[in-house]
Amino acid sequence: MVVLTDPALDLISLIRSPKPAACFSGVPVVDLTKPDAAARLVEACKEFGFFKVTNHGIPVEFMRRLEAEAVNFFSLPPVEKEKSGPAKPLGYGNKRIGANGDMGWVEYLLFAVTSKPLSYTPMDFLREPSACLFRSALKEYLSAVRKLASQVLELMAQGLEIEPRDVISKLVTSEASDGIFRLNHYPPCPVLRGSNYSLTGFGEHTDPQIISVLRSNNSTGLQIALKDGSWVSVPPDEESFFINVGDSLQVLTNGRFRSVRHRVVANGMESRVSMIYFFGPPFAEKIAPLPQLMGEREHSLYKEFTWDEYKKAAYKSRLADNRLGPFEK
Numbered sequence: 140m141v142v143l144t145d146p147a148l149d150l151i152s153l154i155r156s157p158k159p160a161a162c163f164s165g166v167p168v169v170d171l172t173k174p175d176a177a178a179r180l181v182e183a184c185k186e187f188g189f190f191k192v193t194n195h196g197i198p199v200e201f202m203r204r205l206e207a208e209a210v211n212f213f214s215l216p217p218v219e220k221e222k223s224g225p226a227k228p229l230g231y232g233n234k235r236i237g238a239n240g241d242m243g244w245v246e247y248l249l250f251a252v253t254s255k256p257l258s259y260t261p262m263d264f265l266r267e268p269s270a271c272l273f274r275s276a277l278k279e280y281l282s283a284v285r286k287l288a289s290q291v292l293e294l295m296a297q298g299l300e301i302e303p304r305d306v307i308s309k310l311v312t313s314e315a316s317d318g319i320f321r322l323n324h325y326p327p328c329p330v331l332r333g334s335n336y337s338l339t340g341f342g343e344h345t346d347p348q349i350i351s352v353l354r355s356n357n358s359t360g361l362q363i364a365l366k367d368g369s370w371v372s373v374p375p376d377e378e379s380f381f382i383n384v385g386d387s388l389q390v391l392t393n394g395r396f397r398s399v400r401h402r403v404v405a406n407g408m409e410s411r412v413s414m415i416y417f418f419g420p421p422f423a424e425k426i427a428p429l430p431q432l433m434g435e436r437e438h439s440l441y442k443e444f445t446w447d448e449y450k451k452a453a454y455k456s457r458l459a460d461n462r463l464g465p466f467e468k
């Protein structure tokens with residue numbers, strides 16, 4: 140009789156049937172050097188809640204340096220990595236996502252990030268002198284991506300024709316803004332080699348924040364849900380950034396923008412490394428439609444709540460839940 144150990148059971152629950160999502164050639168691309176950037180980005184947020192940013196001015200070395208440090212960390216023996224865990228929610232996590240029973244074929248590091256001055260909560264290993272390259276790569280990356288997020292959010296205000304232009308960006312750059320940074324590693328899975336099966340790397344969900352800025356290595360896996368609910372696979376591009384509209388931006392725009400449902404399906408062959416900076420507002424901030432956007436007889440689609448209230452509710456939910464549902468009027 141074969142007795143399945145816990146790790147084997149974990150793996151079985153993550154195996155997916157071989158039903159590949161179609162590779163999507165329609166991901167909107169916003170070239171930040173083009174005069175139509177603001178308009179294109181607004182169009183993309185309405186239709187998909189998702190777009191790719193090119194000509195962003197961030198040197199690809201910044202991404203590669205941090206990726207190399209992440210790969211070094213994830214290559215350590217499990218006992219070493221586990222010294223930084225379990226993630227509650229910050230720190231090192233392996234397969235367990237959040238506190239409510241979600242699982243994925245992923246290991247990760249989660250940091251809290253403050254915006255002004257830019258700093259992050261370091262795990263013990265990052266305080267070691269030997270981690271100085273990791274620390275500098277992380278600082279360099281976070282600072283560059285924070286500027287990019289600010290630029291993207293100003294373009295959004297421009298495209299929406301609302302003033303002042305920093306009305307959205309200031310929510311994520313203020314001293315009290317609640318940022319999170321995540322390094323994800325989806326390891327290969329040798330037992331699946333030669334089969335058509337894939338694994339749930341990160342189950343379907345929307346991000347609760349305003350926007351998330353994602354960069355990954357050149358491996359596939361990220362999928363988004365289109366308006367009709369169908370899933371498509373996003374072609375990877377290691378030199379560009381992908382932006383997700385989060386639940387909070389959906390509310391700020393009174394539903395004009397949609398927060399994108401997305402997931403990662405790991406193919407078990409290649410190693411996927413992604414880095415995502417989640418931009419949240421200050422805890423005390425009211426998340427409500429921007430008055431500048433509201434039409435004369437337009438009513439908010441949502442009850443009033445603060446980011447603190449929303450985040451607390453989100454962290455009690457399961458990954459796939461419709462977190463905005465209970466806040467709809």
Ligand SMILES: C=C1C[C@]23C[C@@]1(O)CC[C@H]2[C@@]12CC[C@H](O)[C@@](C)(C(=O)O1)[C@H]2[C@@H]3C(=O)O
Pocket residue numbers: 228236237238239241319321344345346347417453454455456457458
């Ligand atoms: C299952 C969960 C993980 C998550 C907190 C939650 O209870 C529901 C939201 C999840 C999410 C998705 C986007 C980000 O990856 C994340 C850090 C976030 O802010 O919300 C994760 C949370 C997490 O991994 O702790």
Ligand SMILES: O=C(O)CCC(=O)C(=O)O
Pocket residue numbers: 321323341346353355361401402403413414415
């Ligand atoms: O790793 C990825 O590519 C996406 C992960 C994700 O959606 C998340 O961490 O919220």
Ligand SMILES: [Fe+2]
Pocket residue numbers: 344345346401
């Ligand atoms: Fe996400």
